[in-house]
Amino acid sequence: MAHKIKSNPNRPLILITNDDSIYSKGIRSLIDAVKHLGDVVVIAPSLPQSGMGHAVTLHEPLRLTEIKRFEGILASYACSGTPVDSVKIARDVVLDRKPDICLSGINHGSNSSINVIYSGTMSAAVEAGIEAIPSVGFSLSDHIADADFELSAEVVAKITKEMLENPQKMPILLNVNIPNIKKEELKGYKICRQAVAKWEEEFEQRTDPRGSIYYWLTGKFKNYDHQTDTDEWALANGYVSIVPVQFDLTNYKAMDVLNNNWHLND
Amino acid sequence: MAHKIKSNPNRPLILITNDDSIYSKGIRSLIDAVKHLGDVVVIAPSLPQSGMGHAVTLHEPLRLTEIKRFEGILASYACSGTPVDSVKIARDVVLDRKPDICLSGINHGSNSSINVIYSGTMSAAVEAGIEAIPSVGFSLSDHIADADFELSAEVVAKITKEMLENPQKMPILLNVNIPNIKKEELKGYKICRQAVAKWEEEFEQRTDPRGSIYYWLTGKFKNYDHQTDTDEWALANGYVSIVPVQFDLTNYKAMDVLNNNWHLND
Numbered sequence: 001m002a003h004k005i006k007s008n009p010n011r012p013l014i015l016i017t018n019d020d021s022i023y024s025k026g027i028r029s030l031i032d033a034v035k036h037l038g039d040v041v042v043i044a045p046s047l048p049q050s051g052m053g054h055a056v057t058l059h060e061p062l063r064l065t066e067i068k069r070f071e072g073i074l075a076s077y078a079c080s081g082t083p084v085d086s087v088k089i090a091r092d093v094v095l096d097r098k099p100d101i102c103l104s105g106i107n108h109g110s111n112s113s114i115n116v117i118y119s120g121t122m123s124a125a126v127e128a129g130i131e132a133i134p135s136v137g138f139s140l141s142d143h144i145a146d147a148d149f150e151l152s153a154e155v156v157a158k159i160t161k162e163m164l165e166n167p168q169k170m171p172i173l174l175n176v177n178i179p180n181i182k183k184e185e186l187k188g189y190k191i192c193r194q195a196v197a198k199w200e201e202e203f204e205q206r207t208d209p210r211g212s213i214y215y216w217l218t219g220k221f222k223n224y225d226h227q228t229d230t231d232e233w234a235l236a237n238g239y240v241s242i243v244p245v246q247f248d249l250t251n252y253k254a255m256d257v258l259n260n261n262w263h264l265n266d
Numbered sequence: 267m268a269h270k271i272k273s274n275p276n277r278p279l280i281l282i283t284n285d286d287s288i289y290s291k292g293i294r295s296l297i298d299a300v301k302h303l304g305d306v307v308v309i310a311p312s313l314p315q316s317g318m319g320h321a322v323t324l325h326e327p328l329r330l331t332e333i334k335r336f337e338g339i340l341a342s343y344a345c346s347g348t349p350v351d352s353v354k355i356a357r358d359v360v361l362d363r364k365p366d367i368c369l370s371g372i373n374h375g376s377n378s379s380i381n382v383i384y385s386g387t388m389s390a391a392v393e394a395g396i397e398a399i400p401s402v403g404f405s406l407s408d409h410i411a412d413a414d415f416e417l418s419a420e421v422v423a424k425i426t427k428e429m430l431e432n433p434q435k436m437p438i439l440l441n442v443n444i445p446n447i448k449k450e451e452l453k454g455y456k457i458c459r460q461a462v463a464k465w466e467e468e469f470e471q472r473t474d475p476r477g478s479i480y481y482w483l484t485g486k487f488k489n490y491d492h493q494t495d496t497d498e499w500a501l502a503n504g505y506v507s508i509v510p511v512q513f514d515l516t517n518y519k520a521m522d523v524l525n526n527n528w529h530l531n532d
Contacts, residue, residue, distance in 0.1 A: 053320030061480040189530035214327040244520030250459040254510030264455035
């Protein structure tokens, strides 16, 4: 394959991706925070892919372009597709072995609660999880392009080190969100569950210069969950939230309800 | 709002969408199978959106175009965005109240097992579930554009009727897959869990007329789960598979592992 790179079997192989594109500040902060822990390969989207969820590109081919903008890493490529495409093509086309860990981010903006489903950052991490690769999506609760990733860099290094040093039989997949506070304000780390919350959509209606109506998706995030064991609570109270994530979407409780109350086979 | 429709409060309001586009055969079969059960409003993508997962459109506006190709329904619009966009804009812009049920499909091709995550059809149903709307994604194990939806139509009508007649306190969200067999070969309906399976990617490398390399995503579906309580088993053995789905991705078991073994707060 044209883009295959040769990894060092004696060093951890770290795959890095994101959804804000390979040109974002967040991915550079992530690379800088972990490159001392292993050999880094970056495959990240060439264009911003926020909100792409678990989309894959079926109707167009993908391209990889070598991008030389990071020091001290093995290789970096821009991928013309989605975050999930980036992980798939990394695994099959670029890497010569399964990476020891996949890190996605650092996202500009939080991906707590239900955003795990909409987020390209988290979907890339989930895709690595499906491939049985230990994986973490990192997000900072600050949307601005020039966000301050100083605290995030410390969090990323600490969690990545912990994961590399404690390999589990069932690879761990994490959604990590970092509050937008100063280093000295951080209260600690909390293992959390995903809060029950959702977006309340409000489409903004406009009229184009030719008189046709179009709509912009906007919305307000509403947290309906006021327990203290959630990622939303942790973030609001000065903690890094860590939600272990899985991809079995079966609603096991509802199986009993259906088996007891429905009569489709009568 | 320009596209708001007026619903009849005395009839069930049925929202229909899909990911193969409003021009597919599958959505017409779905509409025809349920329009006697309530008032149908269709909002479906104007272009094929297979594999779009839970993507939402953030960087472009959305447009709705009225499409008059179905008889005996309240309204139908093509949406320029994704399946999830279609559900969001239906709820906020088009419908005057929460629909009693949302149906997505009938997909050309199965969406069993891990495909619940990649599938635009299922992601639309999940989005309705997040909005607390009872919801079902229907898929037929046959990819061809002119697939035979005769058995599917019966399955769709039966499940939709059952859901409308048995409203639950916690709205039910289902992933229904229909085997590609004749009506008389159907063995029945099975409530299942999502099988442990995944795609083994193989990118096909090509060279364009200008000498640059590009890649097509291809892959083989591999089922690693040989238990008899899965959707894969049901489909392979002549049953309609029904997997109740949820969208709390927390890995609760891993919370204990992390709390007991990690020492991030030391």
